[in-house]
Amino acid sequence: MRRGGRSIGIVGALVVIGGFLSLGIALAHAREETQARRVRPGHRPAPPDSERPPLPPRQEPPPVSSSEVISLHSDLVLVTVNVLGPRGEWLTGLGPEDFEILEDGVPQRIAFFSGEAGLPLRLVVLVDTSLSVKGRLEFEKQAIVRFFRSVMRPRDLAALIAISTEAILRQGFTEDVAQLVTAVRGLKAEGATALYDAVVMAAEFLASVEGRRAIVLLSDGRDTVSRATLGQALRRVQEVGATVYAINVEEPISANVRELIGETALELLARQTGGEVFSPAQLEELDPIFARVTEQLRTQYVLGFYSTNEARDGAFRRLTVRVKREGVIARAREGYYAPRR
Template identity: 25%
Template sequence: MQKPIRRAALLFGLVAGLTLWQSGATAQYSETKPEEQKPQAVPQSGPDKGVGETVIVPRPRSTQPSRTPADQDRPGQEETFRFRTDVELVSVSVVVRDKDGNFIPNLQKGHFRVLEDNVVQEVQRVEAAEAPMTVAMVIEFSDLYWEFLYDTFQAAYGFVTSLKPEDWVAVIIYDMKSQILLDFTRNKAAANDALNQMRIPGFSETNLFDALSDVIERMESAEGKKSILLISSGVDTFSRTRYDAVLKLAQSSSTPIYAIGTGQAVRLWYEGRGYMSSPGGLTFLQADNQLRSFARLSGGRAYFPRFEGQFPGIFNDISAALRNEYTLYYRSTNTARDGKFRKIKVELVGPDGKRLKVVDQKGKELKYELTHREGYTAPRPVE
């Protein structure tokens, strides 16, 4: 009897502490801002605007999202998104970094070579201008690992505080099922109010695969520099969606997934005292690998912070990656509507067609890597 009472008392204490911590979060994270870069052209708004549709509005999976004419902005109404589906034009978001993690700027269309199933494609245009971010936050909020909740709140509140005024954010939480706390908005206060609804978790399930697959599908029609921020232990309990099915969705998605693994410090404490022996230790290793796979296949990154001081750097890295990415567009030479997966490879090439050589200000050659999604699934015939 004492153990449940003690656990409840600790949980209430955690919530109270987080409430006090939140009041100082804005000042803490505003001190560390992403590095400002001069964009080539800054759009005045994010993705195309319209009235009446948002990415979070529930829709049947068996039907395509409706395509309505763009509505004119109406005074007194909050901006929402209009979505466009173009099955012929393929877009690939590419992040180019050197070995130290610095972004390589000023690349032009001629520097990129795209191969689809090893067939060279003609790049029609490359967009590199800074634009507002569109981020769907998917947050595990369950009683399964209540000890991890501090990391959860650190990541959620801290990321919202790091957003710029023109960025869009939505908040989705999940345990046994997912729940939309907030549709896309630029209002940080509204986002924090949504996070404030996360008080006492009600269930001990973490159906990660169901929640993530649902959000991936919803985000496909969104435009702009979009991403999913997954804040999770990486553990799935009883999802109806299989792991391999989520991997396929992530692999073919145009939305990169940035994952923050929670509970690393708590796990380290338990490991040091011999409490993380099998099978518990293997469960968390598998969970970490799942988060890494979601991020890698979709063109994002996974982070596993052990210390509070690491969070601002993570937020800066995610923001900088989205703001410094190149978006490539091409029309596939494969016109078959067969529903098959098509593998994408992006390379940097020089005028001679060989691998592009990148040097620093001193003329020293830099090693670099490209991050992008692995491919996409071709459309099927319309019946």
């Protein structure tokens, strides 16, 4: 009986030990599974695909104003517009319902609107400082200083580039008028004229900032040493959507005759971008011209649309901006380059 009882006891002990081993293995597997499911603090594991909600359908964004906090999508095409009234005045107080935009003749829906200089100004002033302007540079500098003091408002940024044998950045973007004035006063006449290179440099700087982009150019329009061509300079300005205001500071050959090549270059840069060319007969006219440029910059509208042409082919697309009022003229850039893939 003792042997039988002892055998039964041994068997029972083995059963108990086996049970503990099985329980330990099960707990170990459970612990490993729990650790495998752990995620870092603050993160939630992604649900299975079958439990994820479907993506919402793409919707066309509603029109927004500049007073709202928005994120400008890279495909949003912005067009700066000035509206000239029947008496030659710059019209203000218009709304998005007063405008229509056509791209290659196809109407586009206005998805963004900013009225009367609602967006901050991003301005680059280019000054020809080649030896050919030495006799009149000091007078020009005084007029530019007065222009900076009158045109700059809170949140605006401006920069200064000198046009000589190469384009030279004299002052990067700043809202400090005193820094701009100091940079202007330090300009000196020297070297040749890399006009087109300077225009390209201005466009590159403007591409890095959001806002109403504008270039004010004081030059006779003649280029002597640029690596870039006029066509390349114009394209880069069109790509960033900047408006060019050109002041032809060349001394007229006679009362009604100017150097044709330079004037044609300035006219092309301004007309294609929605700007204007000014040709003062004498230096004393610079202040009234700068006042007119300031007025245009302060009465600009900015319209934005998402093109119905979804091709990303880099092609040039012609723009037409109209105002739904009699006797008024909308001045805007003539087109833009579509994005590439």
